[in-house]
Each structure stands twice: as structure tokens, then as C-alpha cells.
Amino acid sequence: MQGIVYKSTGSWYSVCAEDGVFWNARIKGKLKIDVEISSTNPVAVGDVVLFEPEDESIKVAMISEVMPRNNYMVRVSPHNPMQKHIIASNIDLALLVASIADPRTSTGFIDRFLVTAEAYHIPAVLVVNKMDILKPKHRDILAEWIDIYTKAGYEVYPISATDKATLTALIARIQNKISLFSGHSGVGKSTLINQLLPGLGVKTNVVSGWSGKGQHTTTFAEMFDLPGGGRIIDTPGVKEFGLIDIERELLSHYFPEMRDLLKQCKFNNCRHINEPGCAVKQAVRDKTISEDRYVSYVSILESIEKKW
Numbered sequence: 001m002q003g004i005v006y007k008s009t010g011s012w013y014s015v016c017a018e019d020g021v022f023w024n025a026r027i028k029g030k031l032k033i034d035v036e037i038s039s040t041n042p043v044a045v046g047d048v049v050l051f052e053p054e055d056e057s058i059k060v061a062m063i064s065e066v067m068p069r070n071n072y073m074v075r076v077s078p079h080n081p082m083q084k085h086i087i088a089s090n091i092d093l094a095l096l097v098a099s100i101a102d103p104r105t106s107t108g109f110i111d112r113f114l115v116t117a118e119a120y121h122i123p124a125v126l127v128v129n130k131m132d133i134l135k136p137k138h139r140d141i142l143a144e145w146i147d148i149y150t151k152a153g154y155e156v157y158p159i160s161a162t163d164k165a166t167l168t169a170l171i172a173r174i175q176n177k178i179s180l181f182s183g184h185s186g187v188g189k190s191t192l193i194n195q196l197l198p199g200l201g202v203k204t205n206v207v208s209g210w211s212g213k214g215q216h217t218t219t220f221a222e223m224f225d226l227p228g229g230g231r232i233i234d235t236p237g238v239k240e241f242g243l244i245d246i247e248r249e250l251l252s253h254y255f256p257e258m259r260d261l262l263k264q265c266k267f268n269n270c271r272h273i274n275e276p277g278c279a280v281k282q283a284v285r286d287k288t289i290s291e292d293r294y295v296s297y298v299s300i301l302e303s304i305e306k307k308w
């Protein structure tokens with residue numbers, strides 16, 4: 001049988017079969033899987049899997065094969081920084097949920113997420129939550145973020161997850177897509193997801209994400225069907241994404257606003273640090289590339305170079 005993984009809790013997976021019935025599945029000893037990637041989790045939310053029923057009466061099954069993934073989003077493993085953890089696979093859109101206050105998300109963190117999404121060829125957008133609690137100084141930061149990220153080619157959605165009226169544009173954007181919601185703990189990913197699902201008839205396990213007590217309310221990634229078509233994936237909060245497998249020569253390709261300029265640098269192996277005739281540095285001076293993004297570029301480049 002074939003199905004899609006909706007939830008992973010470590011050793012058990014919730015798999016939705018083609019007829020809509022959910023199974024509780026474990027991984028078979030010998031799992032058939034793409035060998036190109038080694039990750040701490042062999043099966044991720046969003047995976048299409050083949051499984052064999054073990055006990056039909058209680059819907060327990062064994063996953064035997066993971067079908068090739070269209071794409072996947074990764075982070076460094078929280079347990080081993082040398083290994084990657086697949087957050088989710090087969091996604092159409094990655095949403096970084098950030099907040100300016102309570103908690104504050106740094107632009108460095110946003111940029112690392114965006115670079116990861118670019119490197120894995122997943123379209124990404126920025127969602128800025130908790131608009132309702134912004135003080136005047138926060139509003140200045142919001143204006144800055146909108147300037148920085150729209151200039152870089154990204155859509156920015158300022159919202160309040162607690163106020164459905166602010167969600168219209170975002171709802172239209174994720175319609176019929178498989179969307180991944182990522183971000184720091186406490187930015188309101190689960191609150192937002194609860195708003196996007198119909199008020200009644202919501203799976204009760206969604207509610208655990210509601211309490212907002214302490215940190216890391218959501219502990220496992222989970223996918224939900226959107227009422228009008230499409231799916232959304234809630235994920236646990238992350239402190240940092242880390243960056244894996246990004247070659248320093250390719251890093252500037254993962255900054256969309258730099259990508260178009262690269263051919264204009266005097267040297268074709270320009271690192272855009274202190275080379276003469278660098279089109280990227282010129283664009284920073286001309287303010288067509290924001291200084292903030294350039295600072296992130298340099299900081300990520302340094303962290304990659306340290307690894308080699």
C-alpha cells in the first residue's frame with residue numbers, strides 16, 4: 001500500500017493511505033530509501049511511503065520503502081551538529097514565521113533559513129506575526145524588514161495569528177499548496193495553523209500546540225489538510241538552522257538579489273569580500289542590495305570557511 005506520512009513521533013509514523021485511512025507505522029529493519037542523503041531521520045513528514053499492514057484491526061503497519069523525494073528542507077540535527085535532520089519533504093512553499101517582539105527573531109536567522117530554502121530549491125516567504133503587540137520602535141523594524149526582504153525578492157506577510165482578518169493574503173497564497181511553517185519557538189506557528197483549520201472538527205491533537213506554556217510546545221512535525229485544498233505542516237521551534245552542504249562558491253547564488261549580478265564581477269571566482277571590480281559590493285554601496293543581507297552573506301561565508 002502507498003501513503004503519505006502526516007506525523008512522526010520518533011519511532012512511530014502516522015501514515016495516511018490513499019483511501020484516507022490513517023495507519024500507525026514503524027520502519028521495517030531494511031528500509032528502501034534514496035541513498036544520496038544520510039539524515040538522523042530516515043522517514044520525514046511529507047514522505048510518500050510504501051507500507052505493509054501488520055494488524056488490520058488496529059491499523060498497525062510497517063513502512064518498507066520511501067519513494068524518491070521531490071525536495072526536502074533540512075536543519076542540523078539538534079543532537080549532532082555534523083548530521084542533518086529532514087524537517088519535511090515534498091513541499092511547495094516554506095514559510096518562515098518570525099516575530100519582532102516576544103520573541104525577537106534576528107535577520108541573521110531569517111537569512112539562514114532563506115539560504116537553506118534556496119539551496120534546496122524551495123520557494124520561501126517571510127511571515128511576520130504578532131502585529132497586534134508592536135510598539136512604535138517595533139514598527140520601524142517592521143518597515144525595515146519589509147524594505148530589506150522585498151528588495152531581496154521575497155514576499156513579506158505581516159499578520160496577527162490571533163486575528164483572522166489579517167490572514168486573507170496569506171490564506172490565498174497557501175491555497176492548494178503543501179506549506180511548511182518554520183521558526184523560533186513561541187513565534188506563533190501553531191496558533192496560526194489553528195486559525196487556518198476550520199474552527200470545529202479540528203483534530204484534537206492540534207490543541208496541544210495552543211497552550212503556549214513554556215517553550216517548545218510543538219514537539220513533532222505534523223501535517224494537516226487545509227479545508228479548501230492543500231496541506232500545512234507545523235514544526236517544533238528551532239533555535240538555529242545551521243547550514244549544511246553549502247559550497248562557499250555557491251553561497252551568493254542563494255541570495256536572489258546577488259544572483260543576477262554575479263556575471264558582472266571582474267573575477268569569475270569573486271567572493272565579494274575585497275576583490276576589485278565586485279558588482280555585489282558596488283550594489284551594497286548603491287543600496288540596491290541591503291547592508292543587512294550583505295552582512296549575513298559575509299557571516300555565513302565565514303562559518304562555511306571555518307568548516308573546511
Ligand SMILES: Nc1nc2c(ncn2[C@@H]2O[C@H](COP(=O)(O)OP(=O)(O)OP(=O)(O)O)[C@@H](O)[C@H]2O)c(=O)[nH]1
Nearest residue numbers: 160161185186187188189190191212216217218237
Ligand atoms: N499577541 C499575540 N500573541 C500571539 C500571536 N500568535 C501567537 N501568540 C501567542 O504566542 C504564544 C506562542 O504561540 P505558539 O503558537 O504556541 O508558538 P509556536 O511557534 O507554535 O511555538 P513552538 O511550538 O514552541 O515552536 C502563545 O501564547 C500564543 O497565544 C499573535 O498574533 N499575537
Ligand SMILES: [Mg+2]
Nearest residue numbers: 190209217218
Ligand atoms: Mg507550536
Ligand SMILES: [Zn+2]
Nearest residue numbers: 265270272278
Ligand atoms: Zn563580487
